[in-house]
Amino acid sequence: MVITTPDKDMPSLPNNDRSWALFLDLDGTLVELVDHPDNIAVDDALRMRLETLTTLLDGAVAVISGRAIDDLDKHLTLPTLAMSGQHGAEWRDSQGNRHIARAHQKALEAVRQQVRAHVDRDDALYLEDKGASLALHYRHRPEAGDILNRELTALIDKYPEVLELHQGKFVFEIKGRGYDKGVALERFLATPPFTDRCPVFIGDDRTDEDGFRTVNAHQGLAIKVGTGESIAGSRLTDPEAVHEWLDQWITLLQRS
Numbered sequence: 001m002v003i004t005t006p007d008k009d010m011p012s013l014p015n016n017d018r019s020w021a022l023f024l025d026l027d028g029t030l031v032e033l034v035d036h037p038d039n040i041a042v043d044d045a046l047r048m049r050l051e052t053l054t055t056l057l058d059g060a061v062a063v064i065s066g067r068a069i070d071d072l073d074k075h076l077t078l079p080t081l082a083m084s085g086q087h088g089a090e091w092r093d094s095q096g097n098r099h100i101a102r103a104h105q106k107a108l109e110a111v112r113q114q115v116r117a118h119v120d121r122d123d124a125l126y127l128e129d130k131g132a133s134l135a136l137h138y139r140h141r142p143e144a145g146d147i148l149n150r151e152l153t154a155l156i157d158k159y160p161e162v163l164e165l166h167q168g169k170f171v172f173e174i175k176g177r178g179y180d181k182g183v184a185l186e187r188f189l190a191t192p193p194f195t196d197r198c199p200v201f202i203g204d205d206r207t208d209e210d211g212f213r214t215v216n217a218h219q220g221l222a223i224k225v226g227t228g229e230s231i232a233g234s235r236l237t238d239p240e241a242v243h244e245w246l247d248q249w250i251t252l253l254q255r256s
């Protein structure tokens with residue numbers, strides 16, 4: 001496994017004398033970032049890894065993503081896996097029940113119309129409409145980042161109580177206020193089979209910092225993938241290193 005940071009940051013494997021819950025981001029963590037959200041590659045080895053960990057951790061595994069759950073299901077095809085989508089605005093618990101936040105939908109609809117009109121004028125932009133949130137992708141128009149930031153900020157500022165704007169990797173996320181990955185983790189940690197377990201969260205993006213904050217508050221293991229500032233205590237270089245680390249953990253769990 002390749003680690004970019006000094007040895008002190010190398011994530012040790014979770015100790016078998018505690019019960020752990022595993023939370024995983026998808027894009028940039030379990031799969032490499034690619035040119036378009038539809039083009040990510042999820043292989044059977046990754047599916048098998050997630051299924052094995054779910055069994056070994058008594059069901060306490062969840063994917064915590066900015067994507068919508070329907071989209072996660074399309075790629076992962078693991079319909080019973082616990083998930084939180086749209087940065088915490090929707091979730092599927094370990095019983096398979098789906099939940100979605102709707103308080104901000106009216107404001108979101110107004111913003112949706114305006115963002116759509118903007119995207120219709122520029123082929124290089126892509127609007128991912130996730131239902132309870134929007135992602136405006138500008139990977140193919142990187143020079144537009146600053147102006148889009150200003151325009152979207154002005155738009156979202158009309159609804160300060162219900163909407164928030166976040167910048168990810170060549171994407172602006174417009175989402176309901178009060179939902180984030182930290183909230184998503186807390187919600188899982190309050191319900192079986194996650195209750196009383198120590199959280200591990202692996203993520204790569206700015207929005208994953210909210211999840212790391214929750215993990216740190218629970219004295220868990222926060223692992224940042226890649227470079228960039230982070231409050232996570234440990235690092236892995238890329239999705240391949242994440243897979244290797246998870247495989248080593250599987251081996252350790254199988255021995256116990």
Ligand SMILES: O=P(O)(O)OC[C@H]1O[C@H](O[C@H]2O[C@H](CO)[C@@H](O)[C@H](O)[C@H]2O)[C@H](O)[C@@H](O)[C@@H]1O
Pocket residue numbers: 025026027028029032033034035036037038040064065066067068128135137139168169170171173205
């Ligand atoms: O929380 P995540 O699971 O990491 O999801 C974050 C966003 O990921 C997706 O966008 C990013 O990945 C795309 C595919 O590699 C890439 O083309 C894009 O530039 C990235 O920003 C997804 O489309 C968003 O909905 C997620 O919020």
